Amino acid sequence: MRSRPSTTPTTTPTGRNQSHTIPEREHESWRASGNAPPPRRLVPNPIEMCNLVPSGGTIRLNGVSYVLSNTCNFDSVLQVLYCLLNTHPTAKAYIQKLSQSNVQKAATVLTIYKHLTNGNYDAAKVVTVLNLLDLTTDKFNDGNMYGSEERFLNKIAHFIGIVQSSSCTNANCPLEKSDTVYPMKDMILQTPNDAVNIFNSGVTGDCQGCSSKNVNTAYKWTSSGAPPFFVFPITNTRDVSEKEISFSQEFMRVSFNLFAYTVHLNDHFQAVIIWGKKKYLYNGSTEPVLSPHKQFNQDHRVSTVWYTKQ
């Protein structure tokens, strides 16, 4: 955890010199003026205690320093993932279990998580670009990381798999009837509402395996059930506003609460993280903690949506 100024006064050390400050009467004579309640002690909630991913960064490889720029696209999803693991023990246990099963990038995410928790931001960034995004040194020469959000999601796509089943009426259709798909890399969802409809009601269209029409493709959780969190990308064809995302939502018969979303605004990726009824903004320069967020008053595009299981 990052250290921060205390919100309560530090305790005065007791000693002989302070003895004269101890009241001699048993009963307090002090009364609050007017009807004002006593000041409430401000206790930061777990989201406000989360370390923040610094933007940019310098990485040193084989004696050469590379300065990274435009890292906001993956910083924002990394920040959401970090806050998720830091506040939801079930999500962390889930990633640990995936890591034990050698699911792609689960161990790498846990390493990044550890570095961020310990405040080793440079190390976290090095592991992110080299071992999670699998970028090579030729990419670092100009250091421009723009366009890496999709790459980040593709790398962690195997964290969330769902079963896709298609019901083709053609008995000779070569199409697999049931298959595991990974929404973060396999699905094109144009709006949050589009995502809700597709996951809950499926899609009807032409068969990908034969010439049959009106094939319904439906989705359900795998036999292990819904994971503790669910994330999907929004592939925008128009501006999609944060107002279009519902706070609580059922996906494939399981209830979820909105945890976060990333948005693209003024060529900059940012993340909004929800705790209780409060929204917090991560924009890469928020120090020392996430700042309160109401809603964007400019056009923006939602790029990923994150839910946690109720």
Ligand SMILES: [Zn+2]
């Ligand atoms: Zn077919």
